[in-house]
Amino acid sequence: MDFLTLVLILDSSLRLSTPLLLACLAGLFSERSGVFDIGLEGKMLAGAFVAAAVAYLTGSVWIGLFAAIIASVFMSVLHGLASITFRGNQLISGVAINFLAAGLTVLVSNALFHEGGRTPGLPPDARFPTINLPGALTRIPELRHADPMTLVWSKLLSGHTVIVPFALLLVPATWWLLYRTRFGLRLRAVGENPAAVDTAGVSVIRLRWIALLIGGVLCGIAGAYLSTAIQASFIKNMTADRGFMALAALIFAKWKPWNALWACLLFGFLQALETQTRAVNNLIGIALPSQFYNALPYVLTVVILAGFVGKSIAPKAGGEPYVKER
Amino acid sequence: MNKLPDWADVILIPLISILLAMGISALVILAIGGNPLHALAVMIEGAFGTSSNLGYTLFYTTNFIFTGLSVAIAFHARLFNIGSEGQAALGGLGVALVCLYIPFPHWSLALVAAFIAASLFGAAWAAIPAYLQVKRGSHIVITTIMFNAIAAALLNYLLVNVINLKTSQEPATARFPAVTHIPKLSDILNPLGIPFSTTSPANIALPIALLVAFLVWLVVWRTRLGYELRAFGQSETAARYAGINAFRITMIVMLASGALAGLYAINKVMGESERLVMGAVEGAGFIGIAVALMGRNHPVGVVLAALLFGALTQGGQILSQDQSAAIPVELVVVIQALVIMFTGALDEMVRMPLVRLFALLRPAGRTGG
Secondary structure (H helix, E strand, C coil), X not given: CCHHHHHHHHHHHHHHHHHHHHHHHHHHHHHHCCCCCCCHHHHHHHHHHHHHXXXXXXXXXXXXXXXXXXXXXXXXXXXXXHHHHCCCCHHHHHHXXXXXXXXXXXXXXXXXXXXXXXXXXXXXXXXXXXXXXXXXXXXXXXXXXXXXXXXXXXHXXXXXXXXXXXXXXXXHHHHHHHHHCHHHHHHHHHXXXXXXXXHCCCXXXXXXXXXXXXXXXXHHHHHHHHHHHHCXXXXXXCCCCHHHHHHHHHHHCCCCHHHXXXXXXXXXXXXXXXXXXXXXXXXXXXXXXXXXXHHHHHXXXXXXXXXXXXXXXXXXXXXXXXXXXX | CCCCCHHHHHXXXXXXXXXXXXXXXXXXXXXXXXXXXXXXXXXXXXXHCCHHHHHHHHHHHHHHHHHHHHHHHHHXXXXXXXXXXXXXXXXXXXXXXXXXXXXXXCHHHHHHHHHHHHHHHHHHHHHHHHHHHHHHCCCHHHHHHHHHHHHHHHHHHHHHHHCCCCCCCCCECCCCCHHHCCCEHHHHHHHXXXXXXXXXXXXXXXXXXXXXXXXXXXXHHHCHHHHHHHHHHHCHHHHHHCCCCHHHHHHHHHHHHHHHXXXXXXXXXXXXXXXXXXXXXXCHHHHHHHHHHHCCCCHHHHHHHHHHHHHHHHHHHHHHHCCCCCCCCCHHHHHHHHXXXXXXXXXXXXXXXXXXXXXXXXXXXXXXX
């Protein structure tokens, strides 16, 4: 494996980590507030479809992004109604949201475009523009003869859409919000001991709603990134379990923002390896099947969950609807 | 008093939930430019119109009885097994291995062996999440989600690299030997003078599923184990004080849940496709969640809800082929999602107005206590 292949794998890791990171941080807000969110997959899928459809119809990716956020937030509102307002089962509500998105996206897409659930391919103007850093090489023959520094600059750091640095910057922002603001303190407390927060005169319901809505916004962006940055159209079930992988990353990260970054980069890296199985196998000298890389994030998460290597403990009040004044 | 009469709880609430789900689905059909009444007519005709259509409906029903029972029995111990999908996939692997590699003299022996293999493989896939839940406190919902993904990767690997029919690019096993062919419903009914379509895949797994449902009822409501199981589901702390072993109950109920999911393969893999293909479960494990919630975790309810979802699935298939309607089969997924939402998560929303209504209707003298 040459240096170019390595840079290409790392570049694709970064691209694949981005939607995972956005969804993972969405889950982090929601679960830190005490609301389990296994509907990340569905919210992302809804965002992906609406972004592609609206970007195609209006020709503007920004309007598409905005619409994706609205769609994903709508799903969050459903989840909030069921799990906060009506104190229903948060897990079942999440499952329902995943299926609702899986069904509705195909129904509406087929009604709008008659392509069996696909949306038409987006022209370059209706996708997120890539940001090319000054001096970056873009043509493959040039890259083949470039020195390592130029390669890293041209391929790994340059050529991404604005969503990638945005997602990365969200990590310190989330950390600051969670550990350095009053809102963050309350949010963390409400996931551990909502009764104490309530006694202090802070609304548990309101905090949980805010957390859920932030999660909706982030999942919408993650979905839009899938269909208008990585791909150029919506395809049926295009999230392909990324929501569940983000959930796994969240557990792997022990519900902490910086850990979430490392977990998502690791899982994105494994996803990238899956596409480059042959090169990797040549390097390590063992013929591992591509499905191995596919399953590894989940296996690692189960191991972490089992507590054999650094136990991961969920926010204590997670999954329990809050009943004021029993 | 904020209790509903039992009959309202068992019949009225699921009924209102399905009506709400259907109503919203009708709005969705209207919104995408379809005619809900026409769609409903096509679906009913598609599900029950001919004996072949009915056969397909019963075939899907059989799938959902198994997966519905799988989710339901876990719910009794207040365990949410989202892993039926993966456990069913593993059951398919068990059936395929038995059918491909053991030379059976007769289909009945093959059926017994496949029954055992399907339940063992399904149970094995539920064993690790169950163990981690009791011994290490890992949330069973999360671990079973992970195990669904791991099962998909494992089957993908096995079907592509190991037990693939080498002559084909398709990720599937070879066709099972002819001797493992189990009787279809038509093979049983036609000699009895009841005409039934020979083209539909409904097979002997349907009576087996009904028998299994009866056994589940027997165990849950008529045995000591069943009592312990329901007590554990009502209150884990109380059950512990009563000397009920949490480890034992969790393991037994999850193994049973996995085995029930695995049995799905008898109907689908052995009874219909007669080989194992990629993604054979087709979401049946998840439909089991809707079936269990709607059936109120009772075997009779599960069978009825499975019939409803069997009819929806088959009717949805026919509807998707109807040129004038142009509604894809995903409509069923939307209905499924809404049923899960209303019966599972928004239960309180459906229940509150009913509770008030019943409180109003009750004679004043009897509400005093």
